[in-house]
Amino acid sequence: MTELNICHLYPDVLNLYGDRGNVLTLKKRLEWRGIGCAVTELPIGERAPLGKFDLFFIGGGQDFEQGLLLEDLRSGKGADISAAVNDGAPFLCVCGGYQLMGRYYETHTGEKLPFLGALDLYTVGGEERLIGNFAFETEFGPVVGFENHSGRTYLGEGVQPLGRVIRGYGNNGSDGTEGARYLNVFCTYSHGPVLPKNPALADGILAAALERKYGRAELVPLSDMSEREAHDSVLKALTGE
Amino acid sequence: MRLFLAILLCKLSRALLRLLGRGGTALPGTLALRLCPDAVSRLAKGIRCVMVTGTNGKTTTCRMIEKLLREAGYDPMANRSGSNLERGIAADLCANAALTGRPKKRWAVIECDEAAFKRVCGEVQPAVVVVTNIFRDQLDRYGEVTHTLEGIRIGLERAQKAVVCLNADDSLVASLAPDAPDRVRFYGIDAALGEGADVSDAPRCIVCGAEYEYEYHTFAHLGGFRCPGCGYSRTEPDVAVTAVDALTAEGSAVELRVDGKTYPAAVSLPAAYNLYNAAAAVAAATALGVEPARAIKGLARIESGFGRMERFELGEAKITMILVKNPAGCDRALEYMASVGEVSAVFCLNDGTADGTDVSWIWDAAFERLFADPAGAPHNIIVSGRRAEDMRLRLKYAGADENAVTVIREVKALADELASMSGEVLVMPTYTAMLPLRAELAGRVGRKEFWK
Numbered sequence: 252m253t254e255l256n257i258c259h260l261y262p263d264v265l266n267l268y269g270d271r272g273n274v275l276t277l278k279k280r281l282e283w284r285g286i287g288c289a290v291t292e293l294p295i296g297e298r299a300p301l302g303k304f305d306l307f308f309i310g311g312g313q314d315f316e317q318g319l320l321l322e323d324l325r326s327g328k329g330a331d332i333s334a335a336v337n338d339g340a341p342f343l344c345v346c347g348g349y350q351l352m353g354r355y356y357e358t359h360t361g362e363k364l365p366f367l368g369a370l371d372l373y374t375v376g377g378e379e380r381l382i383g384n385f386a387f388e389t390e391f392g393p394v395v396g397f398e399n400h401s402g403r404t405y406l407g408e409g410v411q412p413l414g415r416v417i418r419g420y421g422n423n424g425s426d427g428t429e430g431a432r433y434l435n436v437f438c439t440y441s442h443g444p445v446l447p448k449n450p451a452l453a454d455g456i457l458a459a460a461l462e463r464k465y466g467r468a469e470l471v472p473l474s475d476m477s478e479r480e481a482h483d484s485v486l487k488a489l490t491g492e
Numbered sequence: 493m494r495l496f497l498a499i500l501l502c503k504l505s506r507a508l509l510r511l512l513g514r515g516g517t518a519l520p521g522t523l524a525l526r527l528c529p530d531a532v533s534r535l536a537k538g539i540r541c542v543m544v545t546g547t548n549g550k551t552t553t554c555r556m557i558e559k560l561l562r563e564a565g566y567d568p569m570a571n572r573s574g575s576n577l578e579r580g581i582a583a584d585l586c587a588n589a590a591l592t593g594r595p596k597k598r599w600a601v602i603e604c605d606e607a608a609f610k611r612v613c614g615e616v617q618p619a620v621v622v623v624t625n626i627f628r629d630q631l632d633r634y635g636e637v638t639h640t641l642e643g644i645r646i647g648l649e650r651a652q653k654a655v656v657c658l659n660a661d662d663s664l665v666a667s668l669a670p671d672a673p674d675r676v677r678f679y680g681i682d683a684a685l686g687e688g689a690d691v692s693d694a695p696r697c698i699v700c701g702a703e704y705e706y707e708y709h710t711f712a713h714l715g716g717f718r719c720p721g722c723g724y725s726r727t728e729p730d731v732a733v734t735a736v737d738a739l740t741a742e743g744s745a746v747e748l749r750v751d752g753k754t755y756p757a758a759v760s761l762p763a764a765y766n767l768y769n770a771a772a773a774v775a776a777a778t779a780l781g782v783e784p785a786r787a788i789k790g791l792a793r794i795e796s797g798f799g800r801m802e803r804f805e806l807g808e809a810k811i812t813m814i815l816v817k818n819p820a821g822c823d824r825a826l827e828y829m830a831s832v833g834e835v836s837a838v839f840c841l842n843d844g845t846a847d848g849t850d851v852s853w854i855w856d857a858a859f860e861r862l863f864a865d866p867a868g869a870p871h872n873i874i875v876s877g878r879r880a881e882d883m884r885l886r887l888k889y890a891g892a893d894e895n896a897v898t899v900i901r902e903v904k905a906l907a908d909e910l911a912s913m914s915g916e917v918l919v920m921p922t923y924t925a926m927l928p929l930r931a932e933l934a935g936r937v938g939r940k941e942f943w944k
Contacts (some may be wrong), residue, residue, distance in 0.1 A: 262691075263695055263696075263703075264695070264696070266691050266856075267628070267636075268850065268852040268853075268855075268856075269852035269853060269854065269855025269856050270855075271691060271855060271856065272852070272855030272886075272889070275855075275889055276889065279889055318701070319696065319701050382849075382850075383849065384849070397849075397850045397851075397852055399850060442850075442852050443850075443851075443852045444852055444855050447855075447885050447886075447889060448882070448885065474894070476894055476895075477881065477884050477885045477888045477894045477897075478885060480881045480884075480885075481881035481882050481884070481885040484879075484881045484882075485882075
């Protein structure tokens with residue numbers, strides 16, 4: 252039977268803004284197509300060989316718990332994650348999870364926190380939070396969501412943006428980019444959560460995982476009536492179209 | 493002179509708004525504060541005030557305290573409309589004042605938004621403060637829960653004379669105790685009521701970061717917590733629900749221990765979360781000197797508040813409106829909905845500032861609960877509000893058939909539809925979605941508005 256093993260990294264501390272909805276969406280969209288799906292949660296303090304997983308998800312979290320998280324990453328899990336990235340494993344990383352994949356986070360007081368460095372990008376803390384509904388154009392069509400971040404993220408040379416901002420701030424509010432793409436890693440500031448309202452992106456990530464595991468990805472189309480209408484209503488409210 | 497003008501203008505603008513059929517307090521309060529920035533502190537002078545803050549249960553707890561005080565022979569003023577920011581509180585204090593600034597009523601029960609608490613606390617100098625609970629709520633506005641906690645902490649530092657009633661079962665709220673040494677009154681529930689949430693808002697110790705262990709859960713992150721790392725743990729409460737004998741759609745029968753003595757108590761509002769509100773109200777009333785037995789008697793005569801478990805009978809439809817605004821509150825409402833069984837369910841989701849502009853919280857609430865047992869699932873589902881499509885999508889992923897969910901956008905059409913239903917109808921709106929629908933339903937059953 253075709254089946255994907257999904258690993259939800261740090262669900263105990265990175266679980267803000269309905270992030271669970273992303274995992275639920277991946278799971279349901281596989282189930283609706285008769286594809287098996289197992290979700291394993293890997294909280295702080297637990298390690299597992301990451302090679303057995305086909306798809307990873309990391310969400311956003313609170314500053315309070317960040318210290319604990321960095322400690323856990325240094326225990327070896329961080330190296331495991333970087334290795335999985337370079338091995339071509341698909342990842343969806345949202346908000347704090349996105350920043351974590353980069354090289355470092357510089358607080359607005361100038362303190363530099365070293366992050367994973369799996370992707371060539373970095374984040375600088377800002378005073379003003381960038382908050383609101385937003386939309387950006389991607390290879391999967393326009394993606395809609397809600398952003399709420401004080402960090403400004405800048406991409407290095409080897410990393411492509413996930414999309415171009417249509418309305419809102421995106422990575423840093425200045426260069427028009429949103430999110431990051433590198434090998435099979437998909438990063439975004441969009442929660443909402445991002446996948447339910449953007450089924451093409453969800454299927455794109457599932458296809459990457461199936462492709463890598465089975466060499467081919469056949470995803471039969473789903474009805475997506477509620478998905479499409481929810482997506483279109485937000486896009487229309489943002490752009491007036 | 494400035495105070496006189498502020499009171500005058502506030503009273504006039506409020507009267508004018510009411511003539512126009514509106515119950516607004518935001519504009520009159522803003523005007524008063526503009527004219528006299530220290531109006532709140534001057535008007536609160538000489539008033540014995542109870543302030544209630546926290547994420548959920550503020551309005552109901554205030555109503556309960558008001559009732560208990562009233563039954564004990566006091567006549568408190570209250571900001572009943574739920575406009576709980578500084579300007580709303582200013583407006584209600586102006587309304588309570590003679591033009592000279594002298595207060596008409598000498599007692600007050602004031603609901604205060606948790607973000608406004610630190611400012612208002614220093615101005616009002618409350619005699620009693622109640623902190624209900626802290627859950628993740630409107631992150632776009634309040635930020636993270638630790639940020640909310642910090643704001644309340646600052647407020648308590650400014651309320652040097654207040655007896656502080658804290659929820660013993662909430663590890664976040666209870667951590668405020670050292671900020672009011674010797675003045676804390678704990679309340680809580682000693683009995684297990686359910687299981688913890690899938691996503692806890694406080695899984696790790698606020699002091700040292702280790703994962704909490706629980707002797708029992710009431711709901712969400714509330715319960716008998718203990719940190720194995722540093723030993724921070726639940727304190728035995730002064731006011732505690734010690735046993736729950738019955739939980740029905742009409743209310744609860746419990747045993748309540750107050751300062752060592754146990755009493756039987758009837759609470760006239762349904763749902764387990766109202767037991768916390770009841771314990772908080774008894775803690776506050778007894779802190780003000782009301783006899784425990786007398787306070788407890790009042791719990792049997794609480795009427796539901798504005799959109800909070802408020803009932804409307806429209807034709808054959810028995811409508812209950814339950815305001816929801818965050819995952820923890822929504823889970824309680826869903827739990828209640830599942831316990832009632834065969835219902836028609838109506839979800840109204842708006843994304844105004846007062847609702848939270850970020851609607852992603854609906855994915856943190858366990859709507860799956862409604863569809864776990866197909867026989868008990870709602871037989872009729874309607875979604876409404878500016879984000880009706882997001883709501884329908886959430887229900888689809890929770891297990892609803894998307895084609896069986898009706899979208900009704902307009903308030904009058906929605907009320908017509910509700911009136912045509914029969915049996916139990918549970919309506920769960922967010923704040924700004926609640927206001928027009930409640931007004932429409934109240935109009936149809938001939939109920940007065942809150943300001944009348």
